[in-house]
Amino acid sequence: MRSMQAFILLALKECDEKQVLDELKELDQVKQAYVLFGEWDLVAQLEVENTEELGTFMMDKIRNRPDIKLTSTLIVAK
Numbered sequence: 001m002r003s004m005q006a007f008i009l010l011a012l013k014e015c016d017e018k019q020v021l022d023e024l025k026e027l028d029q030v031k032q033a034y035v036l037f038g039e040w041d042l043v044a045q046l047e048v049e050n051t052e053e054l055g056t057f058m059m060d061k062i063r064n065r066p067d068i069k070l071t072s073t074l075i076v077a078k
Contacts, residue, residue, distance in 0.1 A: 002029075002047040005076040006054055008062065009040040015067040017041055029057050040072075051075075 012020060017035050024033045024044050033044040048054045054073070062071060 002049050002053075004048050004050055004054065006046045006048065007074045007076070008044050008046060008058070009036075009072040009074070010042040010044070010062070010068055011039070011070040012041040013067050013069045020065075020067055027057075027061055029053075029061075 010020075021033055021035055021042060024030050024042065029046045029048055031045045031047050033042060035041065036043055046054070046057070048057060054075070058071070058073065062068060
C-alpha cells in the first residue's frame with residue numbers, strides 16, 4: 001500500500017479536458033480525478049510511496065505533457 005497522498009491542481013492549455021482527464025485516470029498513482037470550474041481545470045488525488053516517487057511522477061507523467069500549462073501540488077498532512 002502506498003503511504004503518501006497528494007492532490008495536484010492542473011491548468012491546461014487549449015485542449016480536450018475530457019481526454020486529459022481520462023488519460024490521468026489510467027495512471028496507477030491517480031486514485032481520483034475531476035474536471036473543475038474556476039482557475040484550475042483539473043484536480044487529481046494521488047497515492048505514492050514517498051516524495052521521491054511523487055517528484056518522479058510529476059516530472060515524467062505530468063509536467064512534460066504539452067497540454068499542461070501549470071500545476072500545484074498539495075501533499076496531505078494527515
